Amino acid sequence: MTREEILExxxxxxxxxxxxxxxxxxxxxxxxxxxxxxxAMIVTIIDAIVYSRLPVEILFAVLGGLATVFWxxxxxxxxxxxxxxxxxxxxxxxCFLIAWILHIVG
Numbered sequence: 001m002t003r004e005e006i007l008e009x010x011x012x013x014x015x016x017x018x019x020x021x022x023x024x025x026x027x028x029x030x031x032x033x034x035x036x037x038x039x040a041m042i043v044t045i046i047d048a049i050v051y052s053r054l055p056v057e058i059l060f061a062v063l064g065g066l067a068t069v070f071w072x073x074x075x076x077x078x079x080x081x082x083x084x085x086x087x088x089x090x091x092x093x094x095c096f097l098i099a100w101i102l103h104i105v106g
Contacts, residue, residue, distance in 0.1 A: 033069070037062055056103065060096035063089050 001009075040062045047055040070086035073079075 033065070037066075056096045056099040060093055060100055063093035063096060067093050 040058045044055050044058055047053065047058075067086055067089035070082050070089055074082035074086050
């Protein structure tokens with residue numbers, strides 16, 4: 001392929017997409033996740049202090065989201081570290097799901 005053909009192929013693949021917009025969106029999602037996790041931690045601590053209970057439903061949701069992030073990273077990057085973290089978050093999330101179900105039932 002010539003240089004012009006490569007440039008044309010790149011332009012056609014990126015049609016309607018702006019690299020700057022995509023990068024800003026990616027960073028916004030990361031910051032949003034960090035804020036969501038910090039807020040969930042604050043709510044969890046306050047709930048534990050005020051109501052003497054651990055709000056496992058919040059922990060289930062946050063860990064489920066984090067598990068999803070690391071599973072996607074593992075399938076894209078095929079790194080063992082991503083697999084281990086994804087598995088850990090998945091198991092933790094499932095434990096909090098079971099605790100939440102037991103709390104609702106009993």
